[in-house]
Amino acid sequence: MNSPARTAATRSARPVLRFGAGLSVRYSVRPVLACVLLLAAAAGCGIALIGAGEYPVAPQDVARALFGDGSPADVYVVRELRLPRALTGLLAGAALALAGAVFQSVARNPLGSPDVIGFGQGSAAGALCAIVLLHGSTAAVQAGSVIGGLLTGALIYLLAWRKGIHGYRLVLVGIGGAAVLTGVNQYLLTRAAIGDATRAVLWLTGSLNGRGWQHVWPLLAAFAVLAPLVIGHARHLGMLEMGDDAASALGVPVERVRLTVMGAATLLTAAATAAAGPLAFVALTGPQLARRLTRSPGPNLFPAACMGGALLLAADWLSQHLFGSDQLPVGAVTGVLGGVYLLWLLASERRAGRI
Numbered sequence: 497m498n499s500p501a502r503t504a505a506t507r508s509a510r511p512v513l514r515f516g517a518g519l520s521v522r523y524s525v526r527p528v529l530a531c532v533l534l535l536a537a538a539a540g541c542g543i544a545l546i547g548a549g550e551y552p553v554a555p556q557d558v559a560r561a562l563f564g565d566g567s568p569a570d571v572y573v574v575r576e577l578r579l580p581r582a583l584t585g586l587l588a589g590a591a592l593a594l595a596g597a598v599f600q601s602v603a604r605n606p607l608g609s610p611d612v613i614g615f616g617q618g619s620a621a622g623a624l625c626a627i628v629l630l631h632g633s634t635a636a637v638q639a640g641s642v643i644g645g646l647l648t649g650a651l652i653y654l655l656a657w658r659k660g661i662h663g664y665r666l667v668l669v670g671i672g673g674a675a676v677l678t679g680v681n682q683y684l685l686t687r688a689a690i691g692d693a694t695r696a697v698l699w700l701t702g703s704l705n706g707r708g709w710q711h712v713w714p715l716l717a718a719f720a721v722l723a724p725l726v727i728g729h730a731r732h733l734g735m736l737e738m739g740d741d742a743a744s745a746l747g748v749p750v751e752r753v754r755l756t757v758m759g760a761a762t763l764l765t766a767a768a769t770a771a772a773g774p775l776a777f778v779a780l781t782g783p784q785l786a787r788r789l790t791r792s793p794g795p796n797l798f799p800a801a802c803m804g805g806a807l808l809l810a811a812d813w814l815s816q817h818l819f820g821s822d823q824l825p826v827g828a829v830t831g832v833l834g835g836v837y838l839l840w841l842l843a844s845e846r847r848a849g850r851i
Contacts, residue, residue, distance in 0.1 A: 777834020
């Protein structure tokens with residue numbers, strides 16, 4: 497363990513970015529470099545994803561078409577048909593990973609991600625109610641997903657509350673809620689007509705097929721509002737990881753910060769689920785991979801968002817090319833890869849004696 501003097505010396509050795517008027521920001525080189533590389537990887541995956549398909553477009557032609565300089569066919573295919581899909585994947589992955597980083601930080605547990613503790617299942621239940629019971633449109637399904645996620649988040653928070661939120665209590669209550677909601681979702685599927693059941697199963701798998709600008713704009717608006725709110729509380733979240741008593745002693749309004757970031761993370765999860773369906777394990781793996789890449793303490797919120805976006809775009813590219821012409825829903829790919837990662841994480845935690 498580093499001594500306080502060595503820690504202070506390391507912190508003082510970090511570069512400082514000065515903005516004038518007495519405003520400066522101290523940063524670490526490795527997390528910044530990791531974010532730059534992840535953004536570059538996301539851009540590369542996005543260009544490859546946009547250029548692939550029955551009408552292939554070369555990477556340089558994709559870049560030109562994005563600015564409206566290509567042929568009319570290239571511009572139409574790139575900007576109207578494929579760019580919305582890529583942006584939906586980028587924003588949904590970033591939103592899910594950012595929400596996962598918040599919940600894992602609040603719970604102080606790597607298993608405290610929205611898809612494990614029931615928030616994803618709650619959004620799915622709301623969407624299924626809109627499909628099966630109301631026979632709703634796409635907008636109704638998106639609204640049902642958001643409402644279901646918010647109601648689930650409020651219920652799990654209240655059930656886990658007892659003089660504060662303890663990490664393991666939140667995880668255990670969430671796992672129980674996820675089991676109940678999974679049963680509700682299966683019951684709704686048995687009550688559905690064949691057409692609604694087919695539509696519901698396709699949505700539950702998680703897919704970016706057919707995503708258009710009507711999916712991008714609501715998700716972009718939610719991300720633009722909620723992501724700065726969450727990232728602005730990164731310092732407070734880092735203090736919360738030391739425990740409520742220590743955070744309170746350092747002047748952090750514990751319950752207000754916790755309620756704010758958990759509410760924002762719940763909305764991010766619901767918005768991403770409404771746009772792309774319940775994409776399994778992105779919220780779990782994104783923050784953990786980002787933390788291992790940056791090797792930095794704290795919630796690593798911005799690196800987690802970058803990792804989630806790059807991860808989902810790469811998974812979508814794999815879903816289109818892994819089995820040739822037989823394309824898979826991206827949710828199937830994230831489920832398989834995330835399941836393998838979860839088994840590895842559990843084995844690592846067991847070897848370390850933490851479970």
